[in-house]
Amino acid sequence: MTTKAKTQTKSPIMEAVHETAVDLHRLGFIDQRKMRKYDALCLDPIPAYGSEQIRTLRDRYQLSQAVLACLLNISLSTVRQWELGDKHPSGPSQKLLNLLERKGLEALI
Secondary structure: OOOOOOOOEOOHHHHHHHHHHHHHHHOOOOOHHHHHHHHHHHEOOOOOOOHHHHHHHHHHOOOOHHHHHHHHOOOHHHHHHHHHOOOOOOHHHHHHHHHHHHHOHHHOO
16 A cells, blocks of 8 residues: 655655655565554645546546546546535545546556
8 A cells, every 4th residue: 555655755754754664564564554654644645626626637638527437436426526516535536536647547547
């Protein structure tokens, strides 16, 4: 569950702390639960996505609401509600939207 620290860390010091924790986790000195704490401490939080940002992402990759819903494994009505502002993505959907924004469509396929 660890991610690359170089693109998301809050500071160079936190980047070094996170890299050390990743190495210790890889070697078995830090368990998964502790590694999640280091991730939360060292990495920037995933931004919240509003209706305009979701629409902009969809437009950038020329996706219909139905295709975006399929990629995110959610219902079409959920994407519609996001774009209307009636609902907001959270949890896994928020992370997937962030992945789409940072890495592109290929990361989700």
